[in-house]
Amino acid sequence: MLELLSKARVLVIGDAMIDSYVQGSVERISPEAPVPVLRYESRRWAPGGAANVAANVAALGGKATLLAGIGSDEAGRTLRTMLEERGVNAQLLDIAGRPTTCKTRLMAGSHQVLRLDEEHTGPIDQSACDTLLHRLEELAHDHDVIVLSDYRKGLLIDAIITRIIDKARDLGVPTIVDPKRSDWSIYRGASIITPNLSELAAASGMPCPDEQACRQAAERLIDVTGARILVTRSEKGMAFYDREQNPVLLPTKAREVFDVSGAGDTVVACLASGLGGGIGIIEAMAMANLAAGIAVSKLGTSTVSADELHRALGEEDGLGTRGLVLDRADAAMLRRQWATQGQTVGFTNGCFDLLHPGHISLLQEAASHCDHLIVGINTDASVSRLKGPSRPIQTQDNRARVLSALSCVSAVTLFGEETPAELIEALRPDVLVKGADYTIDTVVGAPLVQSYGGKVVLARLVEGQSTSNLVKRSLQPELTHDRP
Numbered sequence: 001m002l003e004l005l006s007k008a009r010v011l012v013i014g015d016a017m018i019d020s021y022v023q024g025s026v027e028r029i030s031p032e033a034p035v036p037v038l039r040y041e042s043r044r045w046a047p048g049g050a051a052n053v054a055a056n057v058a059a060l061g062g063k064a065t066l067l068a069g070i071g072s073d074e075a076g077r078t079l080r081t082m083l084e085e086r087g088v089n090a091q092l093l094d095i096a097g098r099p100t101t102c103k104t105r106l107m108a109g110s111h112q113v114l115r116l117d118e119e120h121t122g123p124i125d126q127s128a129c130d131t132l133l134h135r136l137e138e139l140a141h142d143h144d145v146i147v148l149s150d151y152r153k154g155l156l157i158d159a160i161i162t163r164i165i166d167k168a169r170d171l172g173v174p175t176i177v178d179p180k181r182s183d184w185s186i187y188r189g190a191s192i193i194t195p196n197l198s199e200l201a202a203a204s205g206m207p208c209p210d211e212q213a214c215r216q217a218a219e220r221l222i223d224v225t226g227a228r229i230l231v232t233r234s235e236k237g238m239a240f241y242d243r244e245q246n247p248v249l250l251p252t253k254a255r256e257v258f259d260v261s262g263a264g265d266t267v268v269a270c271l272a273s274g275l276g277g278g279i280g281i282i283e284a285m286a287m288a289n290l291a292a293g294i295a296v297s298k299l300g301t302s303t304v305s306a307d308e309l310h311r312a313l314g315e316e317d318g319l320g321t322r323g324l325v326l327d328r329a330d331a332a333m334l335r336r337q338w339a340t341q342g343q344t345v346g347f348t349n350g351c352f353d354l355l356h357p358g359h360i361s362l363l364q365e366a367a368s369h370c371d372h373l374i375v376g377i378n379t380d381a382s383v384s385r386l387k388g389p390s391r392p393i394q395t396q397d398n399r400a401r402v403l404s405a406l407s408c409v410s411a412v413t414l415f416g417e418e419t420p421a422e423l424i425e426a427l428r429p430d431v432l433v434k435g436a437d438y439t440i441d442t443v444v445g446a447p448l449v450q451s452y453g454g455k456v457v458l459a460r461l462v463e464g465q466s467t468s469n470l471v472k473r474s475l476q477p478e479l480t481h482d483r484p
Helices: 050-059 074-085 126-142 158-171 197-204 211-225 263-276 281-295 306-316 328-340 357-367 380-387 396-404 421-427 446-451 467-475
Strands: 009-014 016-029 036-049 063-070 089-094 101-108 111-118 145-149 175-178 228-232 238-242 245-250 345-350 372-378 411-415 431-435 455-459
Touching (some): 009 050, 009 126, 009 263, 016 050, 016 063, 016 074, 036 050, 036 074, 036 101, 050 063, 050 145, 050 263, 063 074, 063 126, 074 089, 089 126, 145 158, 145 263, 158 175, 175 263, 197 211, 197 228, 211 228, 211 238, 211 245, 228 263, 245 281, 263 281, 281 306, 328 345, 328 372, 328 411, 328 421, 345 357, 345 421, 357 372, 357 431, 357 455, 372 380, 372 421, 396 411, 411 421, 421 446, 431 446, 446 455
Parallel strands (some): 009 145, 016 101, 063 089, 145 175, 345 372, 431 455
Antiparallel strands (some): 016 036, 101 111, 228 238
16 A cells, blocks of 8 residues: 555645744743743744645655745745755745745744744735636646645635636546635535544534534535545544445554644645555545654654655554654654654664674664664765775665664664765764774764764674675685684
8 A cells, every 4th residue: 555655646736834943942031021032043944734735745655746826935935945855846836925824933842932924814816816727727637636725825715626626526536625614615526525623613513522423513514515524533533424334433543742733734645645546545544544643743744754654554563663764854853853852862874785793783782872773874876986886785775674674773864975974964963873993083973973962982893794794705605604
């Protein structure tokens, strides 16, 4: 099923946003007013709203296209760049007179002190509407699923919603709606609508304190829209309602909840990717439920990758899958999340071409000095520059998968530079580990790690163990076995 996710072609249309997280620490109250003083430490950006849905589709391996509006401003340019870096086909329309919707969260540790919203929620003008509908005609036929991400920021006006649903019906393409309106009659003809409990209650005009009430509310809205309804019920999991079958209830996947921001986007993205890849609705719902559990365990708006979903599925099946294979940005984000949880992070690096006991010893010792170990491995091109054109023996993907399966490794990421200096700068580990054949003053990144209070560890080596020796022995059969 995970492989099928990569076959999905998903068109996301709706209100794109950019989320800004300003991280700092609070040590005093302002003398000017009874408010905390946040000492600035760092800032990061993340796609939000419809942009987060598209980013999640791409993270799961699918083809994601985003049709949305932005302003002619720095936030819009930043969002466009971020989406392109994530592999999203960003069809972003510059809409005159409107800023890019930006939500800035001021964070003290893992706690939100204040949120500042920059937005214009009035309906887009006729010119922008015409441009969007023209772009819809160009894009719709190349996709397997269309998602309407309606955050009521003015892009999805009635005429656009109606045209999208009609176009999808003509093409035989399912539509998934993430609703924020209380009047769902405009969504009539959609395939699936994905409210949370409060949205279901508001749209039906019925309180939903229990499953029976939730079912009655859903049935009322099925009559209004003709759509099937997937309700996210927070700690109670998910419920799927369809006229033609009994409700399907899935309990939540127990994980520590750090932030529910964007979890609904992850659910919609996984559901759309599943349907687009040819997975049945119930199976896609189960995968979305699992993905939501991963999303809420992260701090802030984030994506869930196919590797993370694979790991979670492995844990459910008792396969003992341990590590994650992540790109640099996701590895750095994960490192920050662990830091907010008070957990230490170690880092070591190498080619790890043919894994041998010396590697295992190094990795186990490195892991003993931290809560989580991130391993940086050289890309194939980097290994060839270091070791010669006959290396590596294993591809970077295979090397990463082997390392990620070790119980002592929490995450694996790649680097193609001559040294891991830039990767170490991005991760800022608490512990930096290299073999004892180095000295601390020759370890790349040691001065940086020591400058912020981190430590450098030189791990003992296992004599006679190296990949080069293994290669030589394989080429000389008479040396394959040691003799007394």
